[in-house]
Amino acid sequence: xxxxxxxxxxxxxxxxxxxxxxxxxxxxxxxxxxxxxxxxxxxxxxxxxxxxxxxxxxxxxxxxxxxxxxxxxxxxxxxxxxxxxxxxxxxxxxxxxxxxxxxxxxxxxxxxxxxxxxxxxxxxxxxxxxxxxxxxxxxxxxxxxxxxxxxxxxxxxxxxxxxxxxxxxxxxxxxxxxxxxxxxxxxxxxxxxxxxxxxxxxxxxxxxxxxxxxxxxxxxxxxxxxxxxxxxxxxxxxxxxxxxxxxxxxxxxxxxxxxxxxxxxxxxxxxxxxxxxxxxxxxxxxxxxxxxxxxxxxxxxxxxxxxxxxxxxxxxxxxxxxxxxxxxxxxxxxxxxxxxxxxxxxxxxxxxxxxxxxxxxxxxxxxxxxxxxxxxxxxxxxxxxxxxxxxxx
Amino acid sequence: xxxxxxxxxxxxxxxxxxxxxxxxxxxxxxxxxxxxxxxxxxxxxxxxxxxxxxxxxxxxxxxxxxxxxxxxxxxxxxxxxxxxxxxxxxxxxxxxxxxxxxxxxxxxxxxxxxxxxxxxxxxxxxxxxxxxxxxxxxxxxxxxxxxxxxxxxxxxxxxxxxxxxxxxxxxxxxxxxxxxxxxxxxxxxxxxxxxxxxxxxxxxxxxxxxxxxxxxxxxxxxxxxxxxxxxxxxxxxxxxxxxxxxxxxxxxxxxxxxxxxxxxxxxxxxxxxxxxxxxxxxxxxxxxxxxxxxxxxxxxxxxxxxxxxxxxxxxxxxxxxxxxxxxxxxxxxxxxxxxxxxxxxxxxxxxxxxx
Numbered sequence: 160x161x162x163x164x165x166x167x168x169x170x171x172x173x174x175x176x177x178x179x180x181x182x183x184x185x186x187x188x189x190x191x192x193x194x195x196x197x198x199x200x201x202x203x204x205x206x207x208x209x210x211x212x213x214x215x216x217x218x219x220x221x222x223x224x225x226x227x228x229x230x231x232x233x234x235x236x237x238x239x240x241x242x243x244x245x246x247x248x249x250x251x252x253x254x255x256x257x258x259x260x261x262x263x264x265x266x267x268x269x270x271x272x273x274x275x276x277x278x279x280x281x282x283x284x285x286x287x288x289x290x291x292x293x294x295x296x297x298x299x300x301x302x303x304x305x306x307x308x309x310x311x312x313x314x315x316x317x318x319x320x321x322x323x324x325x326x327x328x329x330x331x332x333x334x335x336x337x338x339x340x341x342x343x344x345x346x347x348x349x350x351x352x353x354x355x356x357x358x359x360x361x362x363x364x365x366x367x368x369x370x371x372x373x374x375x376x377x378x379x380x381x382x383x384x385x386x387x388x389x390x391x392x393x394x395x396x397x398x399x400x401x402x403x404x405x406x407x408x409x410x411x412x413x414x415x416x417x418x419x420x421x422x423x424x425x426x427x428x429x430x431x432x433x434x435x436x437x438x439x440x441x442x443x444x445x446x447x448x449x450x451x452x453x454x455x456x457x458x459x460x461x462x463x464x465x466x467x468x469x470x471x472x473x474x475x476x477x478x479x480x481x482x483x484x485x486x487x488x489x490x491x492x493x494x495x496x497x498x499x500x501x502x503x504x505x506x507x508x509x510x511x512x513x514x515x516x517x518x519x520x521x522x523x524x525x526x527x528x529x530x531x532x533x534x535x536x537x538x539x540x541x542x543x544x545x546x547x548x549x550x551x552x
Numbered sequence: 553x554x555x556x557x558x559x560x561x562x563x564x565x566x567x568x569x570x571x572x573x574x575x576x577x578x579x580x581x582x583x584x585x586x587x588x589x590x591x592x593x594x595x596x597x598x599x600x601x602x603x604x605x606x607x608x609x610x611x612x613x614x615x616x617x618x619x620x621x622x623x624x625x626x627x628x629x630x631x632x633x634x635x636x637x638x639x640x641x642x643x644x645x646x647x648x649x650x651x652x653x654x655x656x657x658x659x660x661x662x663x664x665x666x667x668x669x670x671x672x673x674x675x676x677x678x679x680x681x682x683x684x685x686x687x688x689x690x691x692x693x694x695x696x697x698x699x700x701x702x703x704x705x706x707x708x709x710x711x712x713x714x715x716x717x718x719x720x721x722x723x724x725x726x727x728x729x730x731x732x733x734x735x736x737x738x739x740x741x742x743x744x745x746x747x748x749x750x751x752x753x754x755x756x757x758x759x760x761x762x763x764x765x766x767x768x769x770x771x772x773x774x775x776x777x778x779x780x781x782x783x784x785x786x787x788x789x790x791x792x793x794x795x796x797x798x799x800x801x802x803x804x805x806x807x808x809x810x811x812x813x814x815x816x817x818x819x820x821x822x823x824x825x826x827x828x829x830x831x832x833x834x835x836x837x838x839x840x841x842x843x844x845x846x847x848x849x850x851x852x853x854x855x856x857x858x859x860x861x862x863x864x865x866x867x868x869x870x871x872x873x874x875x876x877x878x879x880x881x882x883x884x885x886x887x888x889x890x891x892x893x894x895x896x897x898x899x900x901x902x903x904x905x906x907x
Contacts, residue, residue, distance in 0.1 A: 541801035
């Protein structure tokens with residue numbers, strides 16, 4: 160069972176209310192128009208205001224720009240937001256996936272400088288993080304975006320894709336390599352700011368589902384970045400332990416995927432449950448079978464939730480969670496897909512009409528088994544940790 | 553907030569169980585199975601814990617350490633050898649029946665005979681639509697005296713009057729399995745409990761089996777990895793062939809998830825959550841899947857070696873299957889959770905409304 164403190168419960172209630180009022184409809188609208196909600200949507204202003212959701216999720220100490228990490232709360236709130244629409248949940252203003260890199264890698268001065276923008280509550284603002292490239296997805300060691308030093312500047316050249324919210328971001332944490340032959344040891348993180356010459360958004364991707372947030376591709380055409388935008392500074396990357404710790408922050412994005420998946424699975428479950436209660440005659444064989452399927456969904460979702468909370472707890476208590484994060488990531492997507500599939504089958508053909516939401520969920524959930532490392536990649540990661548499964552030469 | 557840390561006293565218990573498992577159980581697994589019982593030295597130590605009294609309330613003669621302490625102890629012991637657990641743990645799987653029995657004096661008497669090692673008790677589930685004329689198997693050492701029967705919403709207690717017959721069963725041979733016809737028993741009581749309490753009777757027994765299954769599954773996983781990283785086929789270790797690696801990774805994730813849900817359900821009982829029985833049966837289903845997957849993968853990757861008695865893979869494969877047939881089996885468990893699923897609130901969303 161999940162024990163929630165008062166503030167977390169209040170925030171979940173708040174998200175639920177926002178979900179009813181805004182999030183679900185925004186997701187449906189985005190799905191219909193195949194465009195993410197506009198940056199000036201009322202919902203984003205509500206979230207960005209001083210007492211709004213974003214500042215409390217980030218828990219920013221506004222004076223220093225430090226990030227006070229509240230992972231349990233953020234993950235549970237993330238699950239609830241994804242219940243209403245995962246795409247819109249991913250489009251929430253704030254540092255986004257750039258936040259973990261800021262927390263683990265940035266110097267205090269950099270945190271002050273780049274996070275201060277989020278203390279201006281007059282309008283919503285976004286941060287972003289870019290790793291994936293056309294030729295490097297799950298295998299991030301293959302990224303080819305080059306970084307070369309030129310005097311007091313770094314020059315970035317390459318192309319990034321599948322970058323959430325980058326077209327509306329104030330800055331993007333861009334991962335590049337100083338030498339591809341070094342693999343991940345050669346990686347550096349730079350903060351590329353909006354408007355820097357050579358930083359050009361190519362397109363917003365058209366996706367099968369999860370259309371509530373923008374997924375952008377951009378090019379870096381000899382973008383000149385000042386040396387002080389190298390996240391963590393030069394010394395940081397000379398310390399292998401520090402760099403590994405930085406990379407370990409990615410172990411938090413896999414459980415977040417699972418949290419989102421649990422929210423989406425719950426949404427499917429609840430649609431089906433309400434349908435069964437209303438439409439299936441009591442004591443009918445069909446109702447009994449549906450209830451057994453619902454129970455299976457509940458079991459899978461409950462297990463997946465405990466798995467992501469366990470991975471978060473390990474990280475919060477300073478323990479390695481690489482294995483458990485991958486367990487959660489590989490376990491949950493098939494369960495979530497099964498939940499949506501079962502819900503569709505319980506509703507029957509009525510479920511495939513797009514005014515029923517379930518057909519959208521069916522399109523939305525598939526990305527969970529792809530993003531942040533596919534099912535197959537997670538198994539490779541687990542195998543490497545459990546029994547030293549070899550890397551290809 | 554959710555905390556996955558074990559209490560210090562449970563960690564101590566776990567460490568003691570590990571010592572016992574390593575020194576007394578692991579070296580004697582096959583001998584115990586052949587002898588039909590665990591060595592007296594082991595039983596003496598377990599009675600001193602006391603294993604049977606861990607999750608039994610003090611008013612019923614137990615130590616009231618709680619369900620979490622119990623599942624951790626069971627996982628640890630089953631990791632070494634599960635075969636004698638059904639006999640060594642008294643009241644063991646019947647604890648839910650003992651706690652639910654409205655006749656407190658009788659329940660305490662039954663529990664006491666288990667704790668003092670004078671009598672054994674079994675729990676069985678009977679489908680009201682089909683009935684049953686015999687207990688298929690129950691632990692027989694010390695002598696089987698009590699049979700708790702969960703039939704629909706009714707709980708009955710039978711006292712053995714005849715002589716139980718030793719039987720060969722698929723697994724758990726070190727629990728000295730016996731069978732007896734109900735005609736050779738005397739019914740000591742019959743109580744209508746209501747659906748929730750009846751679910752608890754079965755769910756506490758399932759929690760027992762789920763914890764044992766997690767221990768078996770973890771051991772199977774470890775043995776398989778050890779073998780599969782050592783044995784070379786087609787030029788590289790068995791585990792380094794991607795198809796095998798993927799199976800092992802999936803099995804490992806399943807065991808991890810099962811352990812989490814089993815401990816979570818135990819914690820729900822310790823907090824006296826009203827839905828603990830629902831989650832315990834869910835945990836049982838999850839653990840049975842995980843145990844079957846881990847033990848089946850184990851046999852598969854050991855190949856012919858998994859099929860012979862030189863390794864424990866075949867024993868764990870049998871044990872996992874037998875656990876999944878207990879307490880009414882999978883169909884009964886699925887039906888139990890289905891009965892309640894429409895009314896169980898998600899803890900995160902209590903009071904939710906759909907748009």
